[in-house]
Amino acid sequence: MCYSAQIEADYRKYVRMFGAAMSLREFAQLYWEPGGRNLKTPMAMDAAFSDAQTDDERRIQTLIAEYHTQSTTKLEQELLKQRARLADAERILETKATKAAVESRRIATDKIDAAVRRLNDLKRTTLMDADSRIYPGWYAPVLIVQDGHRVVIPMRYRCRLPGWTEQMEREKPGTYNARRDSLKRVWAKLFGYNHGILIVNRFYENVERNGKNAVVQFDPSPPQPLLVACLWTRTAIPGEPDLWSFAAITDDPPPEVAAAGHDRCIVPIKPENLDAWLNPDPTNLAALYAILDDRERPYYEHRMAA
Structure with missing residues (x-):
């Protein structure tokens, strides 16, 4: 499939x-966030605008930069939320190994790992093969x-x-x-x-x-x-x-x-x-x-x- x-x-x-x-219109609208739409774009598609040559391309480049800034802020907030969740779960597990706390710890750990990976990706300047994968x-x-x-x-x-x-x-x-x-x-x-x-x-x-x-x-x-x-x-x-x-x-x-x-x-x-x-x-x-x-x-x- x-x-x-x-x-x-x-x-x-x-x-x-x-x-x-x-x-240009569709590329610009893609990165325009009227309702906080959660975009998933391969980094290589975003990076294609890093050496923008025209005013229209530079406008899209600016929109991409703004979107990455918004994404970074959301990921940092998610990290704070999940680290607090992990700390709460571990506090409970110190006294009693409940199924709910174990599951909460697992979910928080997975989400922390995913957020850290995504933040690291946003900071990278060198593209990898995986950056073209959809x-x-x-x-x-x-x-x-x-x-x-x-x-x-x-x-x-x-x-x-x-x-x-x-x-x-x-x-x-x-x-x-x-x-x-x-x-x-x-x-x-x-x-x-x-x-x-x-x-x-x-x-x-x-x-x-x-x-x-x-x-x-x-x-x-x-x-x-x-x-x-x-x-x-x-x-x-x-x-x-x-x-x-x-x-x-x-x-x-x-x-x-x-x-x-x-x-x-x-x-x-x-x-x-x-x-x-x-x-x-x-x-x-x-x-x-x-x-x-x-x-x-x-x-x-x-x-x-x-």
Whole structure:
């Protein structure tokens, strides 16, 4: 289902590779916090604006800096809260080992560790591979065609289907995965209409190993950027910027992915099919299925993720 992927997070690569324009308005609105929205963006996407060249890019750079400042403040407050919770739990455990205190200590310890890691990440200036990794609910740059022009727009990796409310989305959180065998049913309002591309360098899947969950990393061989077929939608939300969201199309896996224990795989399309994919004809779905079938077929080497 593409539980996680290491993507090309720098919008400038899309601009150079595909002659696309960046949607400055959507990038700016992404970092604008009218309601304290909890954004999840890969650090590499934020860092792409660190050497801003234009006034618009510098405006986005300022918004990102403001967002990081807000995030730092929230994390520091969370640390204080969880350290107090941990101290209370340990005080209780000094006299009596209650189940509630043990659980409270565990939760507080986990949240402290997570907050410290995130604070350290916000202070880092050198990027790591993990800084380009996204998960469901995170934002990523997606290439689409809008008014006849290729545009890069930041979208959330979990699609809110047309007509869905936020509550409906919570009840069905798996819509980051658009199964090929359900495109005419579940995805009928998007397939043939709203097509996009996400550049993926590797992906990760949950598999079962000896009765336990494990994360396996899949790398295309030879190494190459994969133009992963996506479907997207734009949802109007009163009082907030529109929500742009997307899903990656998946299909039955190649033999090596299946042998590693997973039953789905992303669908990378060929560069020569890019225009036809981004400009779909809803009256000719057969041609779109043909593009998905005529996909890139690298060998996916795999290993346990670190």
